[in-house]
Amino acid sequence: xxNEDKLKAGHKKTEAGKRLSKMMINxxxxxxxxxxxxxxxxxxxIVVPAELFSGFENVVYGVPESHAAMSAGKGVGPLQxxxxxxxxxxxxxxSYARIDLGTAxxxxxxxxxxxLPKPHLLISDNNNxxxxxxxxxxxxxxxxxxxxxxxxxxxxxxxxxxxxNYISSQYRDLIRTIETLSxxxxxxxxxxxxxxxxxxxxxxxxxxLKTAASRPAGLTVxxxxxxxxxxxTSRGTKAxxxxxxxxxxxxxxNVAKGIFPVPNEKYRLLWDNIAPxxxxxxxxxxxxxxxxxxxxxxYTYCMGSLEGEFDLxxxxxxxxxxxxxxxxxxxxxxxxxxxxYQAMQRAIETLGIDGVIFASNRSCxxxxxxxxxxxxxxxxxxxxxxxxxxxxHADIRKYSEESVFTxxxxxxxxxxxxxxxxxxx
Amino acid sequence: MKNINNDMKDxxxxxxxxxxxxxxxxxxxxxxxxxxxxxxxWGLKDSIPTTGKSDRHLQPYACSVARHLTEFLLSENGAxxxxxxxxxxxxxxxxxxxIINCGLxxxxxxxxxxxxxxxxxxxxxxxxxxxxxARIKMLIxxxxxxxQVTFSIEKFRQSVSLYREMRKLCKALETLVANGRMSxxxxxxxxxxxxxxxxxxxxLALQKILQDRPLSKxxxxxxxxxxxxxxxxxxxxxLHMIQxxxxxxxxxxxxxxxxxxxxxxxxxxxxxxxxDYYVDFYNHHYPCTTxxxxxxxxxxxxxxxxxxxRAQGVVFIGEKFCEFEYFEIPHLEKILKDMGVPTLFLEVSxxxxxxxxxxxxxxxxxxxxxxxxxxxxxxxx
Numbered sequence: 001x002x003n004e005d006k007l008k009a010g011h012k013k014t015e016a017g018k019r020l021s022k023m024m025i026n027x028x029x030x031x032x033x034x035x036x037x038x039x040x041x042x043x044x045x046i047v048v049p050a051e052l053f054s055g056f057e058n059v060v061y062g063v064p065e066s067h068a069a070m071s072a073g074k075g076v077g078p079l080q081x082x083x084x085x086x087x088x089x090x091x092x093x094x095s096y097a098r099i100d101l102g103t104a105x106x107x108x109x110x111x112x113x114x115x116l117p118k119p120h121l122l123i124s125d126n127n128n129x130x131x132x133x134x135x136x137x138x139x140x141x142x143x144x145x146x147x148x149x150x151x152x153x154x155x156x157x158x159x160x161x162x163x164x165n166y167i168s169s170q171y172r173d174l175i176r177t178i179e180t181l182s183x184x185x186x187x188x189x190x191x192x193x194x195x196x197x198x199x200x201x202x203x204x205x206x207x208x209l210k211t212a213a214s215r216p217a218g219l220t221v222x223x224x225x226x227x228x229x230x231x232x233t234s235r236g237t238k239a240x241x242x243x244x245x246x247x248x249x250x251x252x253x254n255v256a257k258g259i260f261p262v263p264n265e266k267y268r269l270l271w272d273n274i275a276p277x278x279x280x281x282x283x284x285x286x287x288x289x290x291x292x293x294x295x296x297x298x299y300t301y302c303m304g305s306l307e308g309e310f311d312l313x314x315x316x317x318x319x320x321x322x323x324x325x326x327x328x329x330x331x332x333x334x335x336x337x338x339x340x341y342q343a344m345q346r347a348i349e350t351l352g353i354d355g356v357i358f359a360s361n362r363s364c365x366x367x368x369x370x371x372x373x374x375x376x377x378x379x380x381x382x383x384x385x386x387x388x389x390x391x392x393h394a395d396i397r398k399y400s401e402e403s404v405f406t407x408x409x410x411x412x413x414x415x416x417x418x419x420x421x422x423x424x425x
Numbered sequence: 426m427k428n429i430n431n432d433m434k435d436x437x438x439x440x441x442x443x444x445x446x447x448x449x450x451x452x453x454x455x456x457x458x459x460x461x462x463x464x465x466x467w468g469l470k471d472s473i474p475t476t477g478k479s480d481r482h483l484q485p486y487a488c489s490v491a492r493h494l495t496e497f498l499l500s501e502n503g504a505x506x507x508x509x510x511x512x513x514x515x516x517x518x519x520x521x522x523x524i525i526n527c528g529l530x531x532x533x534x535x536x537x538x539x540x541x542x543x544x545x546x547x548x549x550x551x552x553x554x555x556x557x558x559a560r561i562k563m564l565i566x567x568x569x570x571x572x573q574v575t576f577s578i579e580k581f582r583q584s585v586s587l588y589r590e591m592r593k594l595c596k597a598l599e600t601l602v603a604n605g606r607m608s609x610x611x612x613x614x615x616x617x618x619x620x621x622x623x624x625x626x627x628x629l630a631l632q633k634i635l636q637d638r639p640l641s642k643x644x645x646x647x648x649x650x651x652x653x654x655x656x657x658x659x660x661x662x663x664l665h666m667i668q669x670x671x672x673x674x675x676x677x678x679x680x681x682x683x684x685x686x687x688x689x690x691x692x693x694x695x696x697x698x699x700x701d702y703y704v705d706f707y708n709h710h711y712p713c714t715t716x717x718x719x720x721x722x723x724x725x726x727x728x729x730x731x732x733x734x735r736a737q738g739v740v741f742i743g744e745k746f747c748e749f750e751y752f753e754i755p756h757l758e759k760i761l762k763d764m765g766v767p768t769l770f771l772e773v774s775x776x777x778x779x780x781x782x783x784x785x786x787x788x789x790x791x792x793x794x795x796x797x798x799x800x801x802x803x804x805x806x
Binding site for chain 1: 517521524527545547559714724749752755
């Protein structure tokens with residue numbers, strides 16, 4: 001089969017991909033509908049444990065970061081950013097924030113989801129990114145909506161018992177706050193049930209990611225980027241657990257049948273940072289044409305894991321607030337360099353990574369400002385060729401495709417040279 | 426401009442143990458009471474003009490505060506430090522300890538780094554006092570162990586008194602500036618120099634200045650100087666920019682600068698427990714964009730500052746890439762506009778010395794705006 005045909009076969013939209021689109025549409029429609037019917041609406045940062053809201057009869061949540069990523073993916077990122085910039089918000093601010101501010105202050109116009117319904121409560125946290133607290137403060141001040149800040153200590157080492165207790169006590173404060181504001185009673189058993197769904201979802205998420213270990217890999221990181229979305233909007237639901245089960249099943253079946261997204265995979269790469277949402281199609285096509293496959297990302301393998309780890313940390317049926325507090329730091333940004341390195345080393349060794357792309361992301365300093373030392377460490381300690389490229393996760397105006405690919409092609413040459421040096425003459 | 430590198434060498438030569446503190450608001454009295462010399466690593470740009478070493482570890486979109494701080498620590502001058510202290514002041518600074526460790530390791534050096542998490546949730550929302558108390562006590566234990574010293578409440582009280590007096594005198598200098606008896610340039614230089622010397626030396630220097638230019642009682646009420654402005658930001662404007670303001674006839678009657686008024690504003694009453702002291706210190710700290718829990722008090726504080734100083738304009742000095750500041754500026758500008766107070770936003774970046782002339786026209790135009798308002802009386806409170 002000619003290479004082009006194989007690529008087309010590999011990139012055919014999967015059943016999981018089709019289901020994902022429906023699921024996301026349904027999530028946003030349900031959110032708007034329930035809000036219209038009087039549900040209590042909260043806006044949350046992506047790492048706020050959304051399972052808590054299952055404990056209430058009628059609380060729904062929107063995730064501005066997720067909405068901003070979707071907007072960037074659908075090509076309206078710059079349009080919304082410019083609206084925020086016209087209101088005085090600097091172009092140096094995070095592009096998610098600018099997209100969100102632009103969307104919200106223009107009443108949801110130009111948004112693929114008509115924006116988000118206005119909130120009754122804002123819930124931010126400062127472990128994933130503390131500037132998000134400032135971003136939510138803009139709405140807090142403008143709309144006079146209460147703002148609850150989860151204060152989560154940064155992790156230079158694994159979470160301590162003291163920090164865990166501090167976090168779970170804040171969950172109790174949050175529950176009381178929602179009870180007071182919404183007039184609804186909280187039921188912890190519902191959260192327990194939601195956590196069982198989350199456990200199912202994350203177990204299958206890890207199974208899905210594990211298909212990257214096959215050669216060629218059963219997925220591209222672009223699949224995992226887009227498939228993250230419902231974890232943010234449907235966390236703790238049966239529908240999500242079922243979706244990830246089907247996703248893992250389908251991907252494993254494809255591997256068994258010999259269907260691979262990059263059939264002539266020659267280079268197995270790892271991505272470090274948030275997805276470049278405006279480049280998913282272009283970047284995956286260009287990489288595939290080079291027989292290069294991004295098979296893993298720190299951005300996606302952290303889901304369901306503790307700090308510095310790669311494997312799943314499942315819910316054990318115990319106290320829901322204790323589990324949620326323990327897993328609160330699951331994303332990469334709250335981790336120090338040592339922890340990030342530990343997890344990346346596991347990923348590199350487990351998946352047989354040939355090279356690492358460190359995407360230096362102007363819009364996410366908290367993710368990016370360790371990468372120069374991470375790159376050095378990965379290259380020197382693990383002997384894995386690495387490169388740094390400049391991206392912005394949601395603002396295409398700050399991205400240069402050609403300079404990025406010049407660097408990626410150079411990385412592939414270094415990998416070739418390393419292989420040549422290792423091949424016995 | 427005094428060279429801070431000489432101060433650092435002087436500290437070392439005198440056998441002092443020096444602890445470098447990341448900006449912004451470290452527990453200075455505590456370090457001092459343990460016999461350490463705390464130096465707050467603000468405004469290093471004038472002494473560390475390049476960032477070659479830092480650039481190997483930090484991308485160019487890190488703020489100049491972080492880049493100069495890293496450069497200082499990795500340079501020979503940083504070797505004069507015996508330890509570092511930091512807390513979660515912002516996303517950039519919280520990433521720095523391990524980056525600095527990597528940089529130091531490259532040069533075969535290491536430094537003990539003491540870290541605490543300062544609770545950032547609003548106090549009316551989350552009871553975090555016990556958490557902060559525990560962190561302060563742990564810090565004391567770590568310092569005692571690292572430097573083989575013993576905490577003494579008596580010494581702590583003395584240190585608190587010293588810093589209280591020092592802050593009081595700094596505020597007195599602010600009054601001189603507001604009354605046109607000291608330039609803001611000179612004030613900024615004096616405050617900045619004080620960050621790198623022992624508190625006792627700074628106190629002596631302040632006392633001498635105030636002996637030469639004593640404050641009269643009536644100076645504590647706003648004077649009648651014209652073209653009165655308040656400046657807001659993380660660091661004061663670069664000295665050449667201040668000069669441009671003062672040349673344009675503008676007087677700095679107050680500041681909302683993190684390294685000046687925000688840092689100097691509040692000293693708690695003495696208590697018997699240093700942990701309680703710092704709970705009070707941080708809870709009642711002057712509002713700052715970096716202290717997330719103070720957000721609801723910030724607008725009121727700015728308004729109060731403008732009214733009490735009868736300022737006619739506000740200048741925002743944007744430290745490029747400081748998101749905490751940049752998220753608040755549009756909101757503050759709108760509120761000030763509603764109050765009839767004109768604003769000017771100037772962005773300061775790592776290479777601003779190269780482009781200083783570009784600011785002059787904007788500053789002069791702003792001065793004209795305020796001057797014409799004076800004539801028309803438009804901006805009276």
